Amino acid sequence: MAVLRKCARPMLASAFVAGGLSTVRAPERVAPAAEPVAVPVASRVPRLPENPEQLVRINGAVHIGAGLLLAAGVVPRLAALALAGTLVPTTLAGHAWWKEEDSEQRAQQRTQFLKNLSLMGGLLITAADTHGKPSAAYRARGATRDAAGTVRGATSGAAKSVRDTADHVRALPAQAQQAIDKRL
Template identity: 65%
Template sequence: MAILRKVARPLLASVFISGGLRTLRDPHSVAGAAEPVARPVSARVPKLPDDTVRLVRINSAVQVGAGVLLATGRLPRVSALALAASLVPTTLAGHAWWKTQEPEERTRQQVQFTKNLSLLGGLLIAAADTHGKPSLAYRSRVAATAGVRSAHRTGNAVGAVVADKAHDVRSAAGAVREHLPTG
């Protein structure tokens, strides 16, 4: 499985690295297509610039950077999620087949749209891959359950010690009473 990961991650990342580099070199070539998606995104996310060309450059830089990280196996889950996030606006802007009237172009865009959905699925699988180890959520649940059981056992043990010491105190008090003068 490790060999498969070492081969699959670079293959999955290659389309993002090459496409991101191409768009970084010439962001104006896709800015027109990106405009209908870029405006609503920048309006909803205040930290993003409202300049479409800058948004295209940011998206391309994310694709190149996260693609390199994924290909090299560095932060693979985070990089896969970053690529997935960058793929959604790219797909909506670049392959809006439902807006195309010409049949051949519509079919071509549907194929590209579907290909990107497949890439998104691969990225989501890569983001969920724990390399054969249980997920952090699972490990947290197991640790919490073990902690509760340990606390319960400790509580029972403490209760037994307290009860035992209380019995000792009662016995000692009884012995003292026997030696006290009655009066």
């Protein structure tokens, strides 16, 4: 499976790196199509510029950076999530096939929309891939069970100590009486 990951990640990332480079170099080519989605997103997210060309360039830079991280296998789950997050507005803005009047354009945009949907599926699988190791949630549940067992063991041991001490304290008057009787 390791060989598969090493081959598949760069293949999945290649579309994002190539598209990101194209977008960063010529944002004016896609900015008009992105504007209906990008500007409302930017108005809701602090610190994002409202200029569509800048937003498209930022999106392209994320595609390049996260794509390279994914291809290299460096924080691949986080990189896949970043790419998936940027793919949603990219797809909605660039491939709104339901808005197309021309049947040929509509079919072409639907194909691109479905391609991006397929990429999203691959990214989500990649984001969930734990390399055959237990997930963080699984490890946390195990740690919780281990801690609960330790606490139960400790409280059981403490309860035994308390019982032993109580037995010893109850036995003290009898032992004291025996010591007194010996001295007399």
